[in-house]
Amino acid sequence: xxxxxxxxxxxxxxxxxxxxxxxxxxxxxxxxxxxxxxxxxxxxxxxxxxxxxxxxxxxxxxxxxxxxxxxxxxxxxxxxxxxxxxxxxxxxxxxxxxxxxxxxxxxxxxxxxxxxxxxxxxxxxxxxxxxxxxxxxxxxxxxxxxxxxxxxxxxxxxxxxxxxxxxxxxxxxxxxxxxxxxxxxxxxxxxxxxxxxxxxxxxxxxxxxxxxxxxxxxxxxxxxxxxxxxxxxxxxxxxxxxxxxxxxxxxxxxxxxxxxxxxxxxxxxxxxxxxxxxxxxxxxxxxxxxxxxxxxxxxxxxxxxxxxxxxxxxxxxxxxxxxxx
Ligand SMILES: NC(=O)c1ccc[n+]([C@@H]2O[C@H](COP(=O)([O-])OP(=O)(O)OC[C@H]3O[C@@H](n4cnc5c(N)ncnc54)[C@H](OP(=O)(O)O)[C@@H]3O)[C@@H](O)[C@H]2O)c1
Numbered sequence: 129x130x131x132x133x134x135x136x137x138x139x140x141x142x143x144x145x146x147x148x149x150x151x152x153x154x155x156x157x158x159x160x161x162x163x164x165x166x167x168x169x170x171x172x173x174x175x176x177x178x179x180x181x182x183x184x185x186x187x188x189x190x191x192x193x194x195x196x197x198x199x200x201x202x203x204x205x206x207x208x209x210x211x212x213x214x215x216x217x218x219x220x221x222x223x224x225x226x227x228x229x230x231x232x233x234x235x236x237x238x239x240x241x242x243x244x245x246x247x248x249x250x251x252x253x254x255x256x257x258x259x260x261x262x263x264x265x266x267x268x269x270x271x272x273x274x275x276x277x278x279x280x281x282x283x284x285x286x287x288x289x290x291x292x293x294x295x296x297x298x299x300x301x302x303x304x305x306x307x308x309x310x311x312x313x314x315x316x317x318x319x320x321x322x323x324x325x326x327x328x329x330x331x332x333x334x335x336x337x338x339x340x341x342x343x344x345x346x347x348x349x350x351x352x353x354x355x356x357x358x359x360x361x362x363x364x365x366x367x368x369x370x371x372x373x374x375x376x377x378x379x380x381x382x383x384x385x386x387x388x389x390x391x392x393x394x395x396x397x398x399x400x401x402x403x404x405x406x407x408x409x410x411x412x413x414x415x416x417x418x419x420x421x422x423x424x425x426x427x428x429x430x431x432x433x434x435x436x437x438x439x440x441x442x443x444x445x446x447x448x449x450x451x452x453x
Contacts (some may be wrong), residue, residue, distance in 0.1 A: 131223030132433045132451075137177025138440075140434035143189075143222075150190050150413060151186070151227040153201035160228055164197040164246035164427070165221035167449040168279070169366065170393065175437065180263050181219040182394040188222020191393065191431075191452075193228075194236060194246035204230045211315050212236040214245040217406060218393055224453055233402025234408055238416040247261065247422035247448040251283035252411050254365060254392055259284060259341055259376050259404045260291075260410070262388050263361040265446045267292030269338035272328055272355060274348065276313055277304035277446040280365070282423040284341050293339075296331060298324050302444075307446045311423070319410055325355045336360060336383075346373035356385045364389040423447030 134147045140160055153159040163436060171189045173179035181187055207213070210371040213233045220226040223308035236245040259265050263366050271288040275281045275295025290297040296315035297308045305316040315331040317324045328337050336357035342348055347369025355375070360383055380387070392400070407432040425445035428436040436449045 129224040140437040143433045145431035150263050153227040157201040157227045159199040160195040161198040162193045164166045164243040165190045165193045165451045166246045174356035185218035188220045192249035193221040195248030216249040218377045252407045253403050254406050255284045256364040263363045265339045268438040270294045272296045272340040274298045275343045276308040279448045282447045285313045286420040328355045344369035346370035349373035358383050362387045
């Protein structure tokens with residue numbers, strides 16, 4: 129089969145469409161004939177040589193895909209050859225075929241076409257596991273989403289609104305904020321012009337955000353704690369602003385607040401399966417009803433993955449970039 133390979137870490141040109149051996153589904157896995165994959169920030173880090181796949185995972189990039197089941201490994205039940213699925217992957221999505229643990233499969237939701245379904249697995253599992261399973265966002269609470277126009281952000285806004293939260297977002301510039309508003313965001317903060325701490329306090333009558341979904345890490349650590357409400361929960365999922373921060377623990381203590389940080393890729397199979405099952409139960413009905421929808425900025429032929437990476441790194445996109453086979 130053909131797949132995007134990374135012979136030498138580097139710029140987008142390091143992504144080469146090449147002939148590679150077909151994957152073989154192991155016990156508990158299925159083989160998916162890929163229709164599309166999608167680009168994630170982590171793929172850029174992997175391409176640059178800063179984010180190795182976890183042990184046992186495919187060396188090929190690609191953390192999600194959609195497609196049709198082509199074969200079942202031993203011990204798989206509940207799925208059939210020909211089923212249209214999308215899947216969370218630990219790697220290998222930038223390829224014509226990929227072997228997937230059955231617990232990481234989701235049916236293509238009603239109302240979403242097979243290719244577009246590739247935009248869903250990473251964002252739904254990341255947002256659901258952090259904002260809901262870990263931070264426990266409740267109706268009536270305020271959620272602050274940093275990077276509201278990112279792939280992750282566009283899903284976090286919609287899920288926050290779907291459960292009845294007030295959603296505040298940060299983004300760089302009025303066009304991106306306008307897109308966030310279309311998706312339902314209530315409070316729009318242009319981080320290039322405004323202080324998000326002051327803006328969130330003002331919007332909440334001084335209380336602050338109950339949950340913050342953060343992609344900036346160190347750069348925003350202190351200000352995120354300042355922006356939290358009493359009993360607030362800060363969920364860190366990205367480190368775009370650095371890994372080492374300094375924090376006044378007194379401020380955290382006074383608010384009886386919590387900070388969590390998680391990554392999805394290296395989690396054990398059972399944890400990923402539990403997250404995928406929760407998404408199927410809680411998020412899939414919202415997608416099927418049209419209340420929550422995938423946001424796709426553009427699609428590229430998979431062999432042109434380098435172009436898609438350039439587009440992601442330019443930062444002009446809103447939502448997801450797809451790679452089609
Ligand atoms: N831990 C996990 O399991 C997990 C899983 C998936 C993704 N992630 C992380 O989630 C983040 C988003 O991923 P993605 O794939 O959706 O990436 P993406 O679409 O490329 O989004 C990156 C976003 O960062 C925003 N940004 C840059 N500087 C900012 C700032 N100072 N304040 C607020 N936003 C800023 C950019 O928006 P502007 O143009 O508006 O600046 C852009 O929308 C990444 O950091 C990624 O590593 C983590």
